[in-house]
Amino acid sequence: MKSQRCRLDWPVEDEYELIESWLRPTSTAAGLTGDTAEIVTAKAIRDINESGQVRYLMVKDAAGSPVGVVNYRRLNIAAGSFSIGGAIGETTLWGSGIGFEALRLLVDHLFHGENAHRVEFVTAGYNRHTLGMLTKGGFVLEGVLRDYHYLDGSYHHRTVWSILRDEFERSVAEYGERYPIHDVVPADDKRTAELALVRYLATHPSTSFDRVAMVSTGMAQ
Numbered sequence: 001m002k003s004q005r006c007r008l009d010w011p012v013e014d015e016y017e018l019i020e021s022w023l024r025p026t027s028t029a030a031g032l033t034g035d036t037a038e039i040v041t042a043k044a045i046r047d048i049n050e051s052g053q054v055r056y057l058m059v060k061d062a063a064g065s066p067v068g069v070v071n072y073r074r075l076n077i078a079a080g081s082f083s084i085g086g087a088i089g090e091t092t093l094w095g096s097g098i099g100f101e102a103l104r105l106l107v108d109h110l111f112h113g114e115n116a117h118r119v120e121f122v123t124a125g126y127n128r129h130t131l132g133m134l135t136k137g138g139f140v141l142e143g144v145l146r147d148y149h150y151l152d153g154s155y156h157h158r159t160v161w162s163i164l165r166d167e168f169e170r171s172v173a174e175y176g177e178r179y180p181i182h183d184v185v186p187a188d189d190k191r192t193a194e195l196a197l198v199r200y201l202a203t204h205p206s207t208s209f210d211r212v213a214m215v216s217t218g219m220a221q
Contacts, residue, residue: 001057001105001106001108001109002105002182003101003104003105003179004062005061005062005097005098005101006059006060006061006062006067006098006101006105007059007060008057008058008059008060008070008102008105008106008109009057009058009060010057010058011046011049011056011057011058011069013046015058015066016042016043016045018089019040019042019045019056019058019069019089020040020041020042020045021089022068022069022089023040023045023087024040027089029087029088029089053073054071054072054073055071055072055073056069056070056071057069057070057071057106059086059088059098059099061093061098066089067088067089067090067093067098068086068087068088068089068090068093068098068102069086069087069089070084070086070102070106071084071085071086072084072085072119075120079117079118080114080115080116080117080118080165081116081117081118081119081120082110082114082116082118082119083119083120083121083122084103084106084107084110084119084120084121085121085122086099086102086103086106088102094129095129099129099130099133100133100137103133103137104137104179107119107137107163107168108179108181111165111168111169112181112183113184116165117164117165118162118164118165119162119163119168120142120160120161120162121134121161121162122158122159122160122161123158123159123161124148124149124151124156124157124158124159125144125149125156125157125158125159126149126151126156131159134161137163137171138167138168138170139161139162139163140161140162140163140164140167141159141160141161142160142161142162143159143160144157144158144159144160145157145158145159145160
């Protein structure tokens with residue numbers, strides 16, 4: 001998963017320590033996400049990532065340097081519902097657009113590769129960088145949880161956003177040329193494989209379909 005500005009990669013061992021430093025309770029990123037009471041360790045992140053409960057992906061810039069992290073988890077398998085999150089750990093890159101690119105790549109992957117129907121994002125009402133991305137990314141505000149966070153001596157709201165498949169598809173139709181979605185397997189490779197299968201079947205070899213037909217015929221008699 002990559003764009004001109006960044007790419008998303010599976011974390012390597014030493015990068016889990018970096019994620020821990022970005023998300024520790026005293027970090028600025030944790031303050032913006034409202035997760036200052038959550039204790040995050042490199043081992044816990046690695047364990048939950050490898051278990052599949054939550055998937056963490058490193059955000060790397062065009063030079064390949066890790067600058068942030070995104071994550072996703074399934075909320076409802078049958079309904080194709082996912083929750084996503086993330087943070088750009090390098091504060092000098094806030095407002096640069098790389099966070100928006102990373103969020104877009106993750107959303108593209110979920111709809112295009114994981115058959116998502118609904119993708120949800122929640123964030124504190126004072127997080128102007130994330131709110132700016134969500135309002136540009138086609139997300140719809142679903143609700144406001146009043147006085148959910150306490151920061152800097154006062155209470156703040158929590159906002160709940162989501163994007164559905166039809167909304168995502170409209171966004172792709174409108175901005176597809178500017179933000180193209182890249183297939184994991186190129187279309188030409190898929191077509192080549194399909195043609196190989198067609199040529200194989202055209203020679204009328206013995207296949208499992210023949211056995212099914214014979215059984216069906218015998219039952220009919």
